[in-house]
Amino acid sequence: MTTGTDPVRTAGGASEARPAARAGLTDLERRAAEAARERPYGEDALIVCDRLVRIFSTDGVEVQALQGLDLLVREGELTALVGASGSGKSTLLNILAGLDTPSAGSATVAGYDLLSMNAKSRLRYRRETVGFIWQRTSRNLLPYLTAAQNVALPMRLRGGPNGERRWGRGRAERARALELLDLLGMADARDRRPAQLSGGEQQRVAIAVALANNPSVVLADEPTGELDTATAEQVFAALRRANSELGTTILVVTHDDGVSSQVSRTVSIRDGRTSTETLRRTERGEGGGESTVSREYTTIDRSGRLQLPPEFTEPLSIRDRVLLELRPDHIEVRPGDEAGAETEDEGS
Numbered sequence: 055m056t057t058g059t060d061p062v063r064t065a066g067g068a069s070e071a072r073p074a075a076r077a078g079l080t081d082l083e084r085r086a087a088e089a090a091r092e093r094p095y096g097e098d099a100l101i102v103c104d105r106l107v108r109i110f111s112t113d114g115v116e117v118q119a120l121q122g123l124d125l126l127v128r129e130g131e132l133t134a135l136v137g138a139s140g141s142g143k144s145t146l147l148n149i150l151a152g153l154d155t156p157s158a159g160s161a162t163v164a165g166y167d168l169l170s171m172n173a174k175s176r177l178r179y180r181r182e183t184v185g186f187i188w189q190r191t192s193r194n195l196l197p198y199l200t201a202a203q204n205v206a207l208p209m210r211l212r213g214g215p216n217g218e219r220r221w222g223r224g225r226a227e228r229a230r231a232l233e234l235l236d237l238l239g240m241a242d243a244r245d246r247r248p249a250q251l252s253g254g255e256q257q258r259v260a261i262a263v264a265l266a267n268n269p270s271v272v273l274a275d276e277p278t279g280e281l282d283t284a285t286a287e288q289v290f291a292a293l294r295r296a297n298s299e300l301g302t303t304i305l306v307v308t309h310d311d312g313v314s315s316q317v318s319r320t321v322s323i324r325d326g327r328t329s330t331e332t333l334r335r336t337e338r339g340e341g342g343g344e345s346t347v348s349r350e351y352t353t354i355d356r357s358g359r360l361q362l363p364p365e366f367t368e369p370l371s372i373r374d375r376v377l378l379e380l381r382p383d384h385i386e387v388r389p390g391d392e393a394g395a396e397t398e399d400e401g402s
């Protein structure tokens with residue numbers, strides 16, 4: 055039995071609250087239920103992943119790369135997705151890129167349902183709605199084209215409203231290519247081929263290529279994986295610039311934990327599910343000075359599941375089960391096998 059003077063509702067549903075406190079809890083529950091009814095999941099988000107599952111079967115062995123992953127990304131956000139090797143980052147990105155389809159769950163990006171797209175809308179989605187930056191610089195740029203020609207190419211391939219080739223637009227395309235290169239600090243490199251650029255410069259040109267058709271979302275898979283720290287920071291600065299100047303929503307996958315100092319939102323994936331989220335924002339102090347505050351949150355999925363980090367569970371020897379207690383403004387999580395719990399119950 056739980057002791058103490060606060061009103062408590064245990065996870066099993068037994069309520070020991072005094073009438074006034076109980077009314078408060080009932081009111082909280084009613085308001086939460088109303089809020090859940092009123093707002094469909096992810097209605098204001100540009101990327102919505104709802105209980106996404108991806109199972110790979112090779113040689114009779116099944117691997118659950120995504121195990122019911124929920125993720126919302128709102129328009130205009132610059133989000134980093136971090137996680138250990140094998141946590142499912144690339145699997146998720148391939149689904150969002152329209153290169154792979156999930157085994158179950160749902161995924162929508164800018165109104166495109168990624169599970170039910172036909173070949174025609176998939177092509178359109180990949181040409182107009184998403185832009186990509188891959189880890190291997192050679193995958194992003196054609197070696198025989200200059201930087202400006204590489205950026206202009208997606209505009210040429212996009213064609214007219216019905217996919218037809220649009221001739222005579224070369225000048226407008228080149229002007230936009232130069233504008234984008236300028237925005238990313240690469241104007242001087244316009245007439246150079248990839249082999250004449252450093253790895254970091256190639257990735258900045260790749261960002262311009264990804265932005266060429268003014269996509270709603272840019273997806274980047276380890277864009278700084280082959281770069282040293284200083285060069286990686288320049289690439290992140292270019293991504294931030296594209297995000298703030300053009301308002302493009304950007305999702306970057308990386309295994310580098312240090313990325314949370316480069317972006318305002320970092321979501322971490324563990325075992326095919328989102329586990330924690332770090333939000334970083336700039337606050338102005340009373341003296342007018344600015345400071346950066348970052349806070350880590352544990353994510354809670356659509357079914358109410360959350361992952362307790364080992365740094366919290368190990369010192370308390372938490373395993374198998376826990377006791378949950380609902381307080382008016384928080385939930386308590388306590389070891390489920392605490393010594394004496396049964397004796398206390400029996401004596402009450």
Ligand SMILES: Nc1ncnc2c1ncn2[C@@H]1O[C@H](COP(=O)(O)OP(=O)(O)OP(=O)(O)O)[C@@H](O)[C@H]1O
Pocket residue numbers: 110111112117118119137138139140141142143144145146309
């Ligand atoms: N095509 C595939 N066939 C079989 N298993 C796969 C396939 N692709 C990924 N997996 C498995 O799914 C899990 C998640 O892989 P994924 O590549 O998404 O992880 P990741 O977080 O991107 O890792 P890394 O940082 O090493 O790229 C891994 O166990 C991987 O072995």
